[in-house]
Amino acid sequence: MENFSFYLITDTHFFKNSLGARGKEYDEFMRFEQKCFAETESINRSVFEWLKNADGADTVLIAGDLSFNGEKESHIEFIKLLNELKESGKKVYVVTADHDFKNEDDSCFAFDESGRLIPEPTRRDELFDLYYEFGFKDALAFDRQHLSYVAQLCDGVRLLALNNDGADDGQRRFDESHIKWIKEQTKKARDDGQIMFAMNHYPLLPGQPIFSVVPSAVQRESDKVTTMLADEGVHLVFTGHMHNHSINEKITEKGNKLYDVCTGSVIADPAVMRLVTITPESKAIIKTIETPDFEWDTNGKECKQYLSDLFDSMILNMLDDMQYNPERLLRRFGADGKKGIYPIVKFVGRIINKITVGGLCRLLLIKCDKSIKKMLLKNYAAELVRGIFEGNQTFKEGTAKGDVFIKFIKRFNFVFKKVNLNCVDGKKADLFDILKNTAGNYGIDDYNATLNLT
Ligand SMILES: [Fe+2]
Ligand SMILES: [Fe+2]
Missing domain, CATH: 3.60.21.10 (Metallo-dependent phosphatases)
Incomplete structure (x- = not known):
């Protein structure tokens, strides 16, 4: 052949x-x-x-x-x-x-x-x-x-x-x-x-x-x-x-x-x-x-940007609704009857929408590179989640955003260890490892690669 x-x-x-x-x-x-x-x-x-x-x-x-x-x-x-x-x-x-x-x-x-x-x-x-x-x-x-x-x-x-x-x-x-x-x-x-x-x-x-x-x-x-x-x-x-x-x-x-x-x-x-x-x-x-x-009428944006903004707006709208319209958000996930949790959702939403990455790091006593200190946490979160879908995720060890993320999940590792969660193959989920390797791609290049099939 x-x-x-x-x-x-x-x-x-x-x-x-x-x-x-x-x-x-x-x-x-x-x-x-x-x-x-x-x-x-x-x-x-x-x-x-x-x-x-x-x-x-x-x-x-x-x-x-x-x-x-x-x-x-x-x-x-x-x-x-x-x-x-x-x-x-x-x-x-x-x-x-x-x-x-x-x-x-x-x-x-x-x-x-x-x-x-x-x-x-x-x-x-x-x-x-x-x-x-x-x-x-x-x-x-x-x-x-x-x-x-x-x-x-x-x-x-x-x-x-x-x-x-x-x-x-x-x-x-x-x-x-x-x-x-x-x-x-x-x-x-x-x-x-x-x-x-x-x-x-x-x-x-x-x-x-x-x-x-x-x-x-x-x-x-x-x-x-x-x-x-x-x-x-x-x-x-x-x-x-x-x-x-x-x-x-x-x-x-x-x-x-x-x-x-x-x-x-x-x-x-x-x-x-x-x-x-x-x-x-x-x-x-x-x-x-x-x-x-x-x-398409993309409001003057390049098509690529239009699609990536659409992704971010999904995340930002969810965070926005947490603060201002928890009922609509929970309705979307079939949990709109739970009125008791509205105040908690609102409170968490208000913090996420307002706080900066630097602010969160101060609260958790995490060192944060000054290049991202002023970045709003909600924008950091949207970029992190978008990266999971785009592939070749950039929140890796050794980068400003990746280092903060790894320090953050280290802080909560004692909680992760108590979570009893299984992966689809039946093995116990190592949440720290899963989150680290989801935020940053340490494996095969997701875009361009030569795979040896034998
Ligand atoms: Fe599909
Ligand atoms: Fe499908």
Whole structure:
């Protein structure tokens, strides 16, 4: 085989704007949203236009959450974009995921001036026909029940496209028959001397250490699945879902590697795509590309800045609501009945919004570099959280912001040690270690890396 390259994007969350994304209720909803809503149609159009003309590869993979929330009309409009991309000469392979179907009639939503609207949802059993042309049609094998397939991408490289939103229990679990099918496919790939890599919407390894204690952030039974795939000869998987950008590695007891390359959404900060090259020596060269600018009234901001400000405003709005409108904040998290805690939430909110990093350090007797003393704690917090999603987190040991963070969590380590919390793999969570490695990236470069798959 020769070098084989492809583009990968994920979490396109296409929303057909004419369904309604405006009005007072829309603005209220967007107060706490990290991803775009009304802007997604325009962003996708510019991403697809860019891909059509991109000459780095003629294959495009999309790792799920294609539509905003499963609206039928969003899918129909999105498929027009896929068809145009195909007509431009690109081969397109997709998987669907949790935001691509709804089983209840009233689960999709849109907004206009009159309030909340309910567009027609897409059922899971409609997805096979809808996306037949983009994976299933040319597949070497497919498992219709599990919406999974194997595609020959080029001479020597096979894609194992997985979906596990099974209708049975909705638990995103790989059931026994699915595992059996996967093992048949991996064996075939080995017998045929093929490099096989996978695409699965849900991260198989936690994108960031903190996600290891958030069950919805990781594939169910991820430990079992990653061990199975790596030992079966699949050493690379592309994921999405959390809208974070990361690369993580695991080595099984048998000494086999698995890399999880999780890519950020194209419609939310950090708004990125990947260009991947698989070499005959079983190396994967991963590059990150920023999404192109899109047409939108961004109040004069560059598109990149517009998206990162949207992320920060989600954090800052939460902190603002803690102080001024705890009811609205708690309503968003389904805890609005707890009026007794409003004064405490307000008090904590007032302090976070007002205090500087230097002020907090004085209170905790922590040494703080003068370059960040005057920085408001809320801005420090927003930057810290945004970094977790953007990847290559900068709050590392040896930096002004990182040193303060590490001293801060050291102060509270005696509390962390008393917390009985398990990670998704069942191991006890070491909160100090998790927080340190979440604020700063000490591992593989999340943006550009060469991964040795053997
Ligand atoms: Fe998503
Ligand atoms: Fe998702």
